[in-house]
Amino acid sequence: MMDENLQIQLSAALSEQLKVKIHINEAKSVHGGDINETFRIATNEGYYFVKLNDAKRYPEMFTQEYAGLNMLRSVKALTLPQPLALGQAGSYSFLVMQFMTKGATIPDFWEDFGISLSRQHRVTQKNFGYPGPNYLGTLKQYNTPYNSWPVFYAFNRLLPLIRMAYDQQLADKQLVQQVERLCRQLPQLFPAEPPALLHGDLWSGNFMVGPNGKACVFDPAVYYGHREMDLAMTRLFGGFDNRFYQAYQQAWPLATGWQQRIGICQLYPLLVHMLLFGGHYYNDIRDVLQAF
Template identity: 75%
Template sequence: MIDEILQKQLSTALSEQLKVKIHINEAKSVHGGDINKSFRIATNEGYFFVKMNDGARFPDMFAQEYAGLLELQSARALDTPKPLGYGRVNGQAYLLLEFLTKGPALSGFWDDFAVSLARQHKVTQPHFGYNGPNYIGSLKQYNTPYSSWAVFYAFNRLLPLIRMAYDQQIADKQMVQQVETLCRQLPHIFPPEAPALLHGDLWSGNFMVGSKGKVCVFDPAVYYGHREMDLAMTRLFGGFDTRFYYAYQAAYPLSSGWQQRIGICQLYPLMVHLLLFGGNYYNSIREILQSY
């Protein structure tokens, strides 16, 4: 639950952000995923959302999520919950956000979602990467900048995770060698493309229909990468309508051969899930790697 000291800190943070005195009347626990405790807090100025976790275990997670939401907002493409503050009290880290209200989807929901994502992906910078490491789930996500996507994907994504999986004895030596072999082929697999602003964890559990009938995304793992990463992630766990893909392709066509690269792009989130949850993700990774 939210104790009195944290409640006072949240009230102060909201008051400073909104320039009005905020009183918290109630904090109701809501589902917040596997890592965080989440609450809807009722105040004299309406509802807000707060996530909490172990500040010692994840000392900068919420600072990075706050920055990532601001980065997405700056693109003026997809709606996100407005970040309102973050901090730490008595060992508990917290992130304050706008509370999102669900609504019915507009008739052109999937087309609008796709076009907005395409607009976000056109936001670029000189290098693949980001201004420091952040998180995907509870795992550190490394973002050392590189001018080559193939080098970035190998050294910041695939190789660190497969070695971690090997060290934890959930991947064998053969799988490590297969990943290393694939990494040597990456420069010949991905055609040149400008770094794109990515959500980074774009699956069906990280978006909702907002009160205006349009998409709102949250829980990002932001970086500038190859845009096929976001699109491959949308195909992993279902929940995206076929219209989404047609509309995206019409708005911002993908380079030829993108269908053959879906599995390669899915390796990173599959490795994340292998490390966090184990299970059948090992077999999914093995199946993709067998082609290389």
């Protein structure tokens, strides 16, 4: 159930954003992941999707998600829900966005998905990074800019997380040393590529078939990084249809050796999962590192 005072706050925020009086008639809890409480609200102007979380535990999480959604929407490559309002009500932060209804897939759904992602990845800037930290899951994702992907990946991603895992006794000294050794090899492993605009958390749980029959993605952890990061993430937890990868490869072929870099790119989300969900991801991380 959604608190009545919170419904009043949401109504006011939406009314201000949409420039029309909004009244919430019903707030129905829906499944939306492990971090946030999520609701479909029925109003006099239609349905909206609402996320709630603890404002003190996750400061700026929804502010960054709001910005990330708008950034990805602005390039007009993939479909994403429109963020509409955000703020704080009592101890809760809230984010209100367009409610996306599920559609029937177009015949070339996977091909369109792969080509659309390649178009998004062509959006670039001078440095790898992003204007300030955001989140992957409940972990802060630091995005200090560097003009080198190996330096960015080592100092913003792998080294901070393996040291955090060590401090929490989830990783031993040997695993830390293996990650440090890999980081020294990164300049030889990754061919130079321009920074690509990434979704940042593109796995099978973060897309649906949108009302237009195409892929609709959500819950981004946006930054400018190496495009193989998004593609490696799609291969975790079941992977995407092979037509997705074939279409992407035809639209913008990956550099030689990409197959050997999948595990390296997956190290970051695997470390995140070990920190969030426990040490059973240790073996997956160790298996990737043994090749280096």
